[in-house]
Amino acid sequence: xxxxxxxxxxxxxxxxxxxxxxxxxxxxxxxxxxxxxxxxxxxxxxxxxxxxxxxxxxxxxxxxxxxxxxxxxxxxxxxxxxxxxxxxxxxxxxxxxxxxxxxxxxxxxxxxxxxxxxxxxxxxxxxxxxxxxxxxxxxxxxxxxxxxxxxxxxxxxxxxxxxxxxxxxxxxxxxxxxxxxxxxxxxxxxxxxxxxxxxxxxxxxxxxxxxxxxxxxxxxxxxxxxxxxxxxxxxxxxxxxxxxxxxxxxxxxxxxxxxxxxxxxxxxxxxxxxxxxxxxxxxxxx
Amino acid sequence: xxxxxxxxxxxxxxxxxxxxxxxxxxxxxxxxxxxxxxxxxxxxxxxxxxxxxxxxxxxxxxxxxxxxxxxxxxxxxxxxxxxxxxxxxxxxxxxxxxxxxxxxxxxxxxxxxxxxxxxxxxxxxxxxxxxxxxxxxxxxxxxxxxxxxxxxxxxxxxxxxxxxxxxxxxxxxxxxxxxxxxxxxxxxxxxxxxxxxxxxxxxxxxxxxxxxxxxxxxxxxxxxxxxxxxxxxxxxxxxxxxxxxxxxxxxxxxxxxxxxxxxxxxxxxxx
Numbered sequence: 001x002x003x004x005x006x007x008x009x010x011x012x013x014x015x016x017x018x019x020x021x022x023x024x025x026x027x028x029x030x031x032x033x034x035x036x037x038x039x040x041x042x043x044x045x046x047x048x049x050x051x052x053x054x055x056x057x058x059x060x061x062x063x064x065x066x067x068x069x070x071x072x073x074x075x076x077x078x079x080x081x082x083x084x085x086x087x088x089x090x091x092x093x094x095x096x097x098x099x100x101x102x103x104x105x106x107x108x109x110x111x112x113x114x115x116x117x118x119x120x121x122x123x124x125x126x127x128x129x130x131x132x133x134x135x136x137x138x139x140x141x142x143x144x145x146x147x148x149x150x151x152x153x154x155x156x157x158x159x160x161x162x163x164x165x166x167x168x169x170x171x172x173x174x175x176x177x178x179x180x181x182x183x184x185x186x187x188x189x190x191x192x193x194x195x196x197x198x199x200x201x202x203x204x205x206x207x208x209x210x211x212x213x214x215x216x217x218x219x220x221x222x223x224x225x226x227x228x229x230x231x232x233x234x235x236x237x238x239x240x241x242x243x244x245x246x247x248x249x250x251x252x253x254x255x256x257x258x259x260x261x262x263x264x265x266x267x268x269x270x271x272x273x274x275x276x277x278x279x280x281x282x283x284x285x286x
Numbered sequence: 287x288x289x290x291x292x293x294x295x296x297x298x299x300x301x302x303x304x305x306x307x308x309x310x311x312x313x314x315x316x317x318x319x320x321x322x323x324x325x326x327x328x329x330x331x332x333x334x335x336x337x338x339x340x341x342x343x344x345x346x347x348x349x350x351x352x353x354x355x356x357x358x359x360x361x362x363x364x365x366x367x368x369x370x371x372x373x374x375x376x377x378x379x380x381x382x383x384x385x386x387x388x389x390x391x392x393x394x395x396x397x398x399x400x401x402x403x404x405x406x407x408x409x410x411x412x413x414x415x416x417x418x419x420x421x422x423x424x425x426x427x428x429x430x431x432x433x434x435x436x437x438x439x440x441x442x443x444x445x446x447x448x449x450x451x452x453x454x455x456x457x458x459x460x461x462x463x464x465x466x467x468x469x470x471x472x473x474x475x476x477x478x479x480x481x482x483x484x485x486x487x488x489x490x491x492x493x494x495x496x497x498x499x500x501x502x503x504x505x506x507x508x509x510x511x512x513x514x515x516x517x518x519x520x521x522x523x524x525x526x527x528x529x530x531x532x533x534x535x536x537x538x539x540x541x542x543x544x545x546x547x548x549x550x551x552x553x554x555x556x557x
Contacts, residue, residue, distance in 0.1 A: 083449060178481060180443030181436055198439050198479070 023051040030094060033085075034067045041077040045084055052089055065095035161186040171207075179203065179217065188224060199238055227266070231276060235262040240271060247271040290392045290402040291523065292421035294445070296437030298408030300429045301458040301488070304498055306405040307335040308513070309425075311505040312520035314369035318400040321360065323392075324374035325417040326407040327382055333373045336363065337501020347375035350387040356394060365506060370399070380412040385419030392420030401523075410444060418445060424453040425485065425523075430460060430471040435479055442482060454485035456519065461490045486519035487531055488512060 171189035181200030201217035206224030215232035222228025324332035344359035363369035407413035464470035
């Protein structure tokens with residue numbers, strides 16, 4: 001393994017070089033994999049593949065922490081990242097450093113990862129300092145409490161629950177695949193599904209639910225917010241809930257779709273579904 | 287290049303084991319070296335369908351636990367030299383095996399065989415997780431019933447989440463007559479819900495019951511339509527493009543031709 005000295009020099013280098021997206025490994029204990037900012041999952045994966053390939057042997061079986069501080073990874077990418085590292089490099093991801101609170105909650109609850117709010121400082125580089133009376137302040141790193149952490153489970157994350165909105169950034173959770181039976185997506189903001197919601201799947205949103213496909217499962221909009229709506233290109237839910245109201249399925253979810261956008265919203269104390277004509281209903285103040 | 291294919295469904299009784307046996311036979315008849323693995327530990331059936339029950343000495347759990355060598359547990363089919371069976375243990379349960387153990391077993395088998403077909407148990411618990419752990423791809427078996435399709439949908443989600451490539455669909459027990467009458471879901475409806483490519487459409491036929499009970503899979507029978515359906519699936523698995531689907535209808539009678547001519551029945555359901 002690389003000694004801490006070379007880590008320091010690599011760090012210095014990175015300060016001099018123009019900021020190019022790169023992966024850094026800090027050989028702390030446990031080692032930390034720092035991911036570059038502003039990369040999506042696909043780009044990140046190919047970068048990791050090329051970067052880690054030369055060190056594949058020495059990284060085998062190493063338990064690592066991942067710092068995704070400023071990268072553009074989404075909620076759903078975390079698990080894929082963990083599996084990717086495990087499969088290709090046999091790296092166990094045991095911890096995570098990331099800013100938005102939502103991600104942390106997700107990681108802690110669903111992926112059983114230990115969350116670190118701060119990066120541990122690497123040991124200070126040994127530099128000869130002349131005529132310094134005050135010693136260089138040494139950042140005392142408290143050893144991370146030993147927690148028995150399992151690697152991310154091989155079973156899929158079928159349930160995504162985010163109860164609080166991230167303080168900044170996306171208020172819309174985008175689900176870019178079809179939700180199959182048995183999956184639950186719950187988000188404090190709006191949820192957009194670019195696919196179908198199949199029978200047996202459930203979408204819960206604090207705000208609106210928009211399905212750019214067939215809504216055949218359950219949808220619950222506005223459990224936080226009045227005046228929310230559910231919109232779908234093909235509206236055949238088994239159960240539609242808006243706020244505290246509910247409407248049991250009146251259409252057969254097993255029939256083939258017709259694809260005519262419809263909107264469900266609350267009007268005079270009950271849920272109405274009508275064709276969507278390109279205009280949102282006027283919000284009723286309750 | 288060898289490949290491990292898991293045959294799964296979620297719901298029980300839709301024909302996973304029958305499909306595994308028939309596909310194993312069909313692939314072996316094409317000259318491929320095939321092993322069918324019964325992953326339904328505690329409820330083994332695959333040996334019965336293949337008619338190899340009385341030749342079991344060691345089983346899959348024995349191999350994984352290192353009590354015997356792989357060669358000792360593999361049973362060679364009596365009718366086809368390329369076909370082998372790795373039976374499940376009947377006196378244990380699904381927890382006797384871990385996904386890691388299964389992965390190791392499959393990679394060991396893949397060194398020797400062209401195709402490893404895994405017969406997955408029903409359900410989504412340990413047995414299912416074990417089965418998909420070592421698989422390279424999955425075939426989903428369903429029947430044209432709402433409950434089977436709902437379960438298949440769930441299974442497809444789990445298979446995709448396990449990062450296997452997109453699974454392919456086998457629709458089993460298809461009855462063209464009922465579909466023509468509008469009493470059974472048609473192929474298009476099923477494909478619209480499940481949204482995965484179709485690899486086979488197997489008609490419902492009494493052949494299957496007869497041959498399963500006799501321990502001689504229908505795929506051995508040159509004349510059987512069900513056997514032909516499975517042989518065609520095997521060709522598609524093997525990468526042959528443009529294998530046409532079997533025309534699922536009885537031979538035309540004078541009466542049916544007349545009815546169609548008069549516009550009383552819809553055009554032929556060709557699957």
